[in-house]
Amino acid sequence: MNFWLTLGIVLFTYIGIALGYWPRLRANRTTITLMGAGLLIATSQIAFKDIGQFLDLDTLILLFSMMVINANLRIAGFFKLAGNALLRVARTPRALLAVLILVTGVLSAFFLNDTICLMLTPLVLDLILATGRNPIPYLIGLATAANIGSTATLTGNPQNMIIGVASGISYTHFAASLAPIALLGLGVVWIVLVLAYPKEFRTDPFSIHNLPTPRFHKPLLIKSLLVMAGLLVAFLIGMPIAKAAFLAACILLFTRRLKPEKVFAEFDWSILVFFAALFIVTGSLEKNGVTKELFKLALGTRELNNLSLSTLTVVLSNLVSNVPAVLLLKPVVLGLGNPTAGWLTLAAASTLAGNLTLLGSVANLIVAEIAERRRVHLSFWEYTRVGMLITLITLVISTLWLQFFVWRG
Numbered sequence: 001m002n003f004w005l006t007l008g009i010v011l012f013t014y015i016g017i018a019l020g021y022w023p024r025l026r027a028n029r030t031t032i033t034l035m036g037a038g039l040l041i042a043t044s045q046i047a048f049k050d051i052g053q054f055l056d057l058d059t060l061i062l063l064f065s066m067m068v069i070n071a072n073l074r075i076a077g078f079f080k081l082a083g084n085a086l087l088r089v090a091r092t093p094r095a096l097l098a099v100l101i102l103v104t105g106v107l108s109a110f111f112l113n114d115t116i117c118l119m120l121t122p123l124v125l126d127l128i129l130a131t132g133r134n135p136i137p138y139l140i141g142l143a144t145a146a147n148i149g150s151t152a153t154l155t156g157n158p159q160n161m162i163i164g165v166a167s168g169i170s171y172t173h174f175a176a177s178l179a180p181i182a183l184l185g186l187g188v189v190w191i192v193l194v195l196a197y198p199k200e201f202r203t204d205p206f207s208i209h210n211l212p213t214p215r216f217h218k219p220l221l222i223k224s225l226l227v228m229a230g231l232l233v234a235f236l237i238g239m240p241i242a243k244a245a246f247l248a249a250c251i252l253l254f255t256r257r258l259k260p261e262k263v264f265a266e267f268d269w270s271i272l273v274f275f276a277a278l279f280i281v282t283g284s285l286e287k288n289g290v291t292k293e294l295f296k297l298a299l300g301t302r303e304l305n306n307l308s309l310s311t312l313t314v315v316l317s318n319l320v321s322n323v324p325a326v327l328l329l330k331p332v333v334l335g336l337g338n339p340t341a342g343w344l345t346l347a348a349a350s351t352l353a354g355n356l357t358l359l360g361s362v363a364n365l366i367v368a369e370i371a372e373r374r375r376v377h378l379s380f381w382e383y384t385r386v387g388m389l390i391t392l393i394t395l396v397i398s399t400l401w402l403q404f405f406v407w408r409g
Contacts, residue, residue, distance in 0.1 A: 002255040006045045006288045009036055011343055013281050020333050030270040033072045046284045054283030055237035055276055058165040059158075063272060065245035066155060069231070072224045077216030079119035093133060093201045098368035100124065100189055101141050104185045105149030109179070110232070113157050117363045118145060118300065121370040135376050137197040140383055143367040144355045144390050148185035148365075151178050151351045154241055158275070159326040159350050164241050166330055167343040171235035177344050181261055185394040186350070188220040192390050216333035220258060227251050246347045252269045274321070284326035304336060306345055310399050314391075318360060322350040341407045348398045356391040358383040 013036030016022050017029050027035070036165060040046050046054075073079060082103070082206050090096035100120075108116045120215060124142055126134040145190030150156030154164035154174050164174065192199045234244035254261060284290075304312070307327075316325035333342035358380045364387075368378045 002043075002045065003288060003290060003293070005043060006040065007290050009039045009043070009045065010281055010285055012036065012039075012289070014319075014324060017278075017324060019086055022062055028270070030274040030277070033274055035282060037277045037280040040281065046280070046287060048075070050287075051280050054277055054280045054287075056162065056165060058240075059162050059279075060272060060275060061313035062161050062165065062242040063158065063275060064246050065242070065249035066161075067267050067271075068193050068252055068263060069228065069245070070111055071213055071259070071263045072220065073111070073228070074115070074119065074266055075217065075258065075262065076221035076224050077214055077318050078221055078224065079107070079116070080123060081213035081216050081221075092192060096127075097138060097141055097193060097201065099139060100144040100173070101186050101189050102143040104142050105182060108146045108149035108200070109152040109175075109182065110228075111155070113146040113361075113363045114158070114366055116149075117146050117366040121367050125371060125374050125376065127155065128366075129282075129374070131375075134197070134200050135371070136231075136378060136382060137193045137200055137369055137386075139367050139376070139378055140386050141193050143361075143364045144189050144365045145186055145381075147351060147354045148189065148363055148394060150182075150237075151185070151348055152182035154235075157322075157351060158271075159322050160347050161241070162323070162326055162330075163343050163347045166334075167340065169340060169343060170238050171241060174344070174347070177402075177406055178348055181348055181394070181398045184218055184397050184401075185390075187395045188397070191309075192355070192386060192393070196386050197247055220255075223255070224252065233234075278324060278327065282324060285328070286331055304332065304342070306341070306399060306403045309333075309342060309345050310395065310402075311350040314353040314395065317350045317353035318356055320365060322361065324355055326350050337406065341402065344406055345402050348402065350392060352394045352398055355387045355394070357387060360387070 013033060016027070016036075018034035021027060023033060037051075041048050041051070052147050090099045104116055104120060107120075120142055122141070124138050125135055128138050147157075150160065150173055154160050154169075154171055163169075164171075170177075231244055231248040235241060236249075253263065313325060313329060316328060319325075329346055333346055334338055342362040353366065358364050358378070364383065368383070
């Protein structure tokens with residue numbers, strides 16, 4: 001095996017993942033990752049017969065299962081119904097922002113943050129544009145709250161799912177450790193946005209009666225919510241998260257009311273392909289000793305602590321995205337004297353780092369892309385000037401919380 005050839009192919013792949021495209025090629029992150037895996041196999045850096053050992057089946061099954069659950073909830077109208085009802089509570093811009101942040105954060109803790117942004121962004125645009133207000137701070141609030149809220153649980157985002165499977169940390173232990181960081185972080189989002197946009201957040205009341213009443217499918221909604229309640233109970237009693245989610249998905253697929261094709265049409269299958277290829281690319285680094293040598297060069301004989309691991313995670317997450325960063329740091333965390341503290345730090349830092357720039361997470365890009373279709377331009381710098389401050393403050397909160405309640409515990 002060639003150390004430098006493996007490193008070169010993986011760097012080529014990671015740069016493409018970070019950019020989201022390659023010039024002159026019709027390629028996205030999924031196809032770029034597949035090309036990287038293909039190059040590793042073609043150059044004999046890994047054997048084709050061995051690629052199965054790199055795939056984390058528990059994580060792939062968990063992602064698939066959550067897609068089934070989210071698709072049923074989406075078709076039933078849950079996300080639009082919940083978001084619409086809660087948004088109607090607000091009567092002033094500040095109150096609306098607070099409700100939006102809270103709703104987004106709570107929903108993102110239990111469902112994939114990308115899904116929440118996909119569902120709530122059109123609602124937010126309808127509401128804010130109907131009132132004649134500036135939609136930009138509300139869109140930033142939605143994106144950053146989705147990322148921060150997803151910090152709280154193992155099912156909030158893909159990197160937490162990977163960490164949950166790899167670490168064996170229970171759902172309740174994970175939530176008890178990181179939910180306080182998420183709640184404090186949601187408060188930070190509100191404060192920063194109110195201060196950053198003082199003209200928008202006057203206390204003048206406004207009417208939201210123009211918000212349309214969403215349609216929903218009552219039988220499917222009831223069934224989906226009952227299954228979700230059972231799933232949360234399974235998580236709380238300690239059932240393996242992949243197994244519990246898969247069984248819940250199977251129950252939802254067993255129905256006479258909804259055609260399977262309609263559920264599967266809601267999937268973004270490329271996400272599963274992306275993760276499978278990414279496991280292969282990242283696994284090649286560990287297989288060929290590249291990860292060990294790189295971290296030995298960067299860290300010497302020092303063991304990572306809370307601050308250094310958080311810093312390294314934030315840097316890597318913004319260079320190659322948070323999921324590849326978590327995969328890269330897995331072997332390092334496993335070698336720590338306190339791996340549980342390391343896993344929790346990795347989960348918090350990799351997720352909060354997604355708020356640094358508009359390109360920091362898929363959730364941010366979803367919000368920006370949907371807004372662009374409605375001729376609302378959320379620019380890179382408009383987002384980043386607020387996102388950087390939110391990221392800095394929440395990372396300080398996270399580092400201090402973990403230092404006193406996890407690393408010393």
